[in-house]
Amino acid sequence: MSKYTNTELLQYSEEVLDALNSGKPVVALESTVIAHGLPYPENVATAMKIEQAVRNEGAVPATVGIENGKFVIGMTEQDIDRFASVKGIPKTTSRDIPVILARRGMGATTVASSIVAADQAGVAFFASAGIGGVHRGAQKSMDISADLIQFTRSKVAVVCAGAKSILDLGLTLEYLETQCVPLIAWQSDDFPAFYCESSGYRSPHRMDDALEVASAIEHHWRLGNNSAVLITAPIDKENAIDRDEVEEIIQAAARQAEREGIRGPGATPYLMRAVAQATQGRTVKANMSVLISNAAVGARLAVAHAEFLR
Ligand code: PSU
Ligand code: MN
Numbered sequence: 001m002s003k004y005t006n007t008e009l010l011q012y013s014e015e016v017l018d019a020l021n022s023g024k025p026v027v028a029l030e031s032t033v034i035a036h037g038l039p040y041p042e043n044v045a046t047a048m049k050i051e052q053a054v055r056n057e058g059a060v061p062a063t064v065g066i067e068n069g070k071f072v073i074g075m076t077e078q079d080i081d082r083f084a085s086v087k088g089i090p091k092t093t094s095r096d097i098p099v100i101l102a103r104r105g106m107g108a109t110t111v112a113s114s115i116v117a118a119d120q121a122g123v124a125f126f127a128s129a130g131i132g133g134v135h136r137g138a139q140k141s142m143d144i145s146a147d148l149i150q151f152t153r154s155k156v157a158v159v160c161a162g163a164k165s166i167l168d169l170g171l172t173l174e175y176l177e178t179q180c181v182p183l184i185a186w187q188s189d190d191f192p193a194f195y196c197e198s199s200g201y202r203s204p205h206r207m208d209d210a211l212e213v214a215s216a217i218e219h220h221w222r223l224g225n226n227s228a229v230l231i232t233a234p235i236d237k238e239n240a241i242d243r244d245e246v247e248e249i250i251q252a253a254a255r256q257a258e259r260e261g262i263r264g265p266g267a268t269p270y271l272m273r274a275v276a277q278a279t280q281g282r283t284v285k286a287n288m289s290v291l292i293s294n295a296a297v298g299a300r301l302a303v304a305h306a307e308f309l310r
Contacts, residue, residue, distance in 0.1 A: 003122075009101070010121050011067070013074025019060040020122055023309070025302035027054045028073070028118035028126040028156070029295065031065035034080065035089045035108035036269050037129075038287060043084040046288045048077070050295040054127075057299035062123055064114045066092060069104030071117040083108060091265055093146045111158070112150035115228060119154040124217075124305060126156050127298025129291040130194045131230075132268060133163040133172030136254060143267065144175065151181045151228040157217045157305070159231045159298035161290045162192040162199055165243070166250050166271040169199040177204070182220050182229045184213060186297055192234035195241040195286040203232065210304035217305060233297040239289040241282060249278040 004020040006012055012020075019026050029050055034043045047063065054061035063075040065083055072079060083089060083106075092100050092107030094116055100107040109117060111131050118126050132145020145167075151158065163172055173191060176183055185191065185203030193199035207213050217229045234240075253274035262270045276283045 009070060010117075011070045011072050012121065013062070013076065015060055016062045016074035016123075023306060025059040025125065025299065025306040026062050026123045027059050027295065027298045027302050028114055028121075028123045029054075029061055029063045030111055030114040030126075030128050031063060031075070031083050031108045032091050032110045033129065033291065034063075034083045036091050037272065038284065040085055042284065042288065044081055046291060047080045047084065049288075049292050053292045053296040054299040057296055057303060059125075059299035059302045061295070062118075062121070064109050064117045066097070066100050066105070066107035066109065069101045071120065073117065073121045073123065091269070093265065094150050095146065111147040111160075112145070115150055115154040115156040115158060118156045124155075124157055125159065125298050125302040127159040127295045129161050129287060129294055130164050131158070131160045131162070133167040133169065134175050135267065136166070136168045138168060138171060141263065143263070145268075148172070148175050148179065148181075151176070151230065152179045153226070154228055155221060155226045157229045157231060157301065159186075159233060159294055159301060161194050161235055161294055162232045164194040164272070164275075165196065165199065165246055166254065166268070166275065169193060169201060173201055176230065180225075181227065182216065184216060184229070184231045186213065186231050186233040186301075188232075188234050190234075192232050193243065193246075194290060195235060195246055195283055196243045197234045197237065197240050198243070200243065210301055211308055213301050214305040214308035218308060231297075231301065233294055235286060235290045236293055239286045241279070241286055246275070246283075249275050253278065
C-alpha cells in the first residue's frame, strides 16, 4: 500500500502523490505571495515560472493553499489562477488554520502555514522568497512573524532569500539563534535581504555543496529536532537592488505606516506595496526573480537530499 494518500485534511495532486510514494523530491511553495504579494496577472505568470524552475531541477512542485476545508498539496493551474485573481482569499497564518478548515473556507498560506501543511503532507522542502521576521520597533509593538515560531515546530527545510529589510534583520537573526534554528547561507557569506544580496550581517554558516547541506538537514532531524532548517540564497546580481536605496524608501514607508496606524497582518503587505510604488515596480521585478531563483535552489537541494537518503 502507498504510504501517502489523500485524507480528510490533505488533498494531494496526483503528481505529488506519485513523487512522494516513489521517494522523489518535492518542493512545497506558498500561496500568500500569489494572492497578496504580487499584482495580477504577474502573480499567475510568476507562480507558473516558479513551478517550472522546480521541475527544471528535477523536483516536483507543490503549491500549497487551503480550499474546501483541506490543505491542497499541489495546486492545478486553475487553482493558481483562482488564488491569483479572486479577491478576498484571506492571508492565513498558522493560528488561522483551524478556523479556515472548520468553515471549509479558502486560505492563502504564508510561510508558516505552508510548512505546517508540508510537514503534515510529508514534503521535506519548502521554498519562497522572503520569510517574515522581527519587525522594526518590535521592542514596543511585539510584532514578530509567526513564521519564526513555526520554524521551531515544523520539520521542513526552508529555502529563502532571507527577509526584507522592512524588518529588523539583526533582531531576526538573534531570534533565530535563540530558537535554535540552524541557518545556512548557500554559496554566500552573508544573510541576504531579499532584494539585496546582503543584509550587512554575516550568516553563521556557509555551505557550497548540496550534499553537505542535505547532510546537515538530516543531522538536525536525526538528533530528534522536529523543526526547520533555514537555508538562504541571495538574489541574482542583475536583479539586485542597492541596499542604501532600499533603506531610504523603507524608512519613509515605515513612517507612513505608523502615521496611518497600520499594524498586525496588514503590516507586511502594506510595506511591500509602498516599496513597490516608490521604486516604480523595480522591487516587483526583483521579487519575481528571487522567487524563481530560490525555487530552483530549493529544488536542487531537495534533489540532493533525496540522493543523500538513497
Ligand atoms: N515577505 C515577502 N513577501 C511575502 C511575505 C513576506 O517578501 O509575500 C508573506 C509570506 O507569506 C510570509 C508572510 O510568510 O508574508 C509574513 O507575514 P507576517 O509578517 O504578517 O507574519
Ligand atoms: Mn506580524
